[in-house]
Amino acid sequence: MNEKKVIVIGAGVAGLASAIRLQHAGYSVSIYEKESMPGGKMHRIDQDGYQFDLGPSIVMMPEIYREVFELCGRDPDDYIPMEKLDPMYSVYFRDRPDEPYHMSSDMTSLMETLESFGDEDSQGFFDYLNEIYKRFIVARDHFIQKPFRHFSDFYNPSTLKQALKLKTFDSADHFISKYIKNDRLKEMISFQTLYIGISPFNGPSLYTMIPMIEFLYGVWFIKGGMYTMAQSMERLFLELGGTVHYNANVEEIRIVNEQAKGILVNNQDIDADYVVCNADFPYAMKHLVLDTKAKGKYTDRKIDNMKYSCSCFLMYLGMDKKYDDIDHVHNFFFNDNLEQNLNDIFAGNKLTDASFYVYIASKMDPSLAPEGKDGLYILVPVSDLSTAKYEWNDETIQYYRDYVLNSLKSIKGFEQIDQEIVSESYTTPIDFAEKFNAYNGACFGLQPTLSQSNHMRPQSKAKNCENLYFTGSSTHPGAGVPIVLLSAKIAVEELLRDDEKTVAYAHDSNKQRGNDHDDRIANSV
Structure with missing residues (x-):
């Protein structure tokens, strides 16, 4: 069995998936996570008896979610029980608030x-x-x-x-x-x-x-919300014998002679044979990789000049009623001019006419809210911090809060929404930057422009340092839960590829010296 030690920085989706794959492959894997719980942006908000997914909310390509459990010989249904949604979501337009379009993956309904x-x-x-x-x-x-x-x-x-x-x-x-x-x-x-x-x-x-x-494969809901995926991956990792360290803020990836040798966490050096970094790539290159040569082309200046995705303002509202007039879990509300709305986001303007999304997970799983009540998760796409021409403060939060609530009042069932709130909290671009190290508060990482996609996007294997690998939304192939799960798969395959070369070299060298120990080394991978 391979006794090599791997450190994974961050218990986000890709970090957990990478750790599971490596632990299953026979490595001794430890995760170091700055927060007190798993998931990264797939966090959970526990609030006055209401439970909200912090970030991701829509399950697409469920077979990719299931794969990490199947790899380890587990039945995914025992970890992430899913139900297909039909219709997938409703779309409301301002001039027809009582006649939403219901979008379905069922051909007859569609x-x-x-x-x-x-x-x-x-x-x-x-x-x-x-x-x-x-x-x-x-x-x-x-x-x-x-x-x-x-x-x-x-x-x-x-x-x-x-x-x-x-x-x-x-x-x-x-x-x-x-x-x-x-x-x-x-x-x-x-x-x-x-x-x-x-x-x-x-x-x-x-x-x-x-x-x-x-449309072709459908949208799904995981019982307990998206956080169930994070919890279940942590559970599987621990069942495999992995170790998780929470409240462990990684301060540096230790690089010696162009090789990653471990990490500095809470002022303590931790050694490892390999390091897999699930911290946001731009943040990691600027703040964790301090060795200038190991940065390669990703200097601080380049990081600052790269293009970043939009960010989000999220509201988590505990309500004192059920919203039976709203038919579906996922609901999109479009303003009169979507193009202008999106142009304003990427120009950094404060939105005067915003589109937004309302997610009511308690419709599918009533346990996520007190009996007879619903929780509303509301997401407004906004500018990242480097683009925004305005500050995030209490006044900005109140501005967007009032805009959303006033807009919803035109929808049947939401007429008295501002009087039905019994609990509320928010996540802003500043929170994404400070709590999750999302560079510029861009919660989807680097923008997937042509010049920042495929071979031009940061890759899993570090270019200028051995034994260091990256995974997550800012690395290839990109953002979105299924895609970052694929980034974890790629990162692990890259690490295994390098380790096999190392073991093969040791095997050949030992064989030349007549050392029978080589077979055990080669077979350990």
């Missing part, structure tokens, strides 16, 4: 919604699905699950041929406009690029595969 926009757009929708599905297969098989360690991993005839098939130079909105003319239908199947922190009006067209995944 056709009712599509045909309300006319036959031409209904046909166009399926033409869009056909085209983006072809690109999705290319991305899945040749890019999303593949590391780009070397220049030649991307710049070779085979990969370049596949890259041309992605047709990434168009924007998401412009691409969908080729097939669908109705502005509202376009908005309902393009806003999902915000799931990874980029606007559909300037994000690459490839990211319209996100709504495609929803």
Whole structure:
């Protein structure tokens, strides 16, 4: 059995998944987490008898969630029991507050919604699905699950041929406009690029595969909310024999002679053979990797000049009633001009006309709120801290709070919402920066622009330092829970690849010296 020691920095989604994979592979793995609980941004808010997911809330591609448990021979249903949602979500527009569109992954139900926009757009929708599905297969098989360690991993005839098939130079909105003319239908199947922190009006067209995944594979709910995933991964890791250290603030990744040797945590040196960093990559390169040579091209100046995703303002409201007039768990509220709204976000303007999202998890799991009551999770996409032209303070919080509540009053069931709140708290971009080390408070990490995607995005294996690996939303392949779970898989595969080389070298050297000990070393991987 491999006795090598691995330290994982951060118990976020990708950190937990990396730790599980490595512990299962026979390494001795320890997680060091600055907070008192697992999950990172997949935290939980416990508030006056109400429980809220702090950040992620929508489950897509459930097979990727399940894979980490199946890898270890566990039944995922024993850890993360899921239920498919149908409809997936409702979309409200300001001028028809009592007539939301219900978006479904069931074809019969979906056709009712599509045909309300006319036959031409209904046909166009399926033409869009056909085209983006072809690109999705290319991305899945040749890019999303593949590391780009070397220049030649991307710049070779085979990969370049596949890259041309992605047709990434168009924007998401412009691409969908080729097939669908109705502005509202376009908005309902393009806003999902915000799931990874980029606007559909300037994000690459490839990211319209996100709504495609929803329509073809569905949206799911995990009993207990998303935090159940974090808790269950921690549980599995501990069952495998791993160790978690909470309230352990990592201050530095110790690098000696171009090799990661461990970490400095709470002023104590901890040695390791390998370090896997789940802290946000820009934060880690600026504050944890202090060795100038190990930074490589990611100098402090470059980190500051990179493009960051939007951030979010979140409200967690404990209510004194059930909202039976609201049909679904996931609800999106669009303003009159989504394009202007998103342009303002990425220009740093204080929003005067915002769109937002309301998540009522207690509709699916009543145990998340006191009996007979609901909890409302409300998310407003806003500018990251480096872009915002305004300060986050009590006045800003009150401004957005009032805007959201006044907007909701036009919706049947929410008419008296401001009088029904019995408990409330908030998460702002400053909280994401200070509590979760999200650089610039950008809760989706680096923006997935063309110049910050695939081979041009930070990779799992450190370029200028051995035995150091990165995972999480700012690394390849990007943001979103399923995708960061894939980043964990890539990081672990990269580490195993290097360790096999090391063991193979030791095996050959020992064999030349006639040392029979080599077989045990080689077989330990």
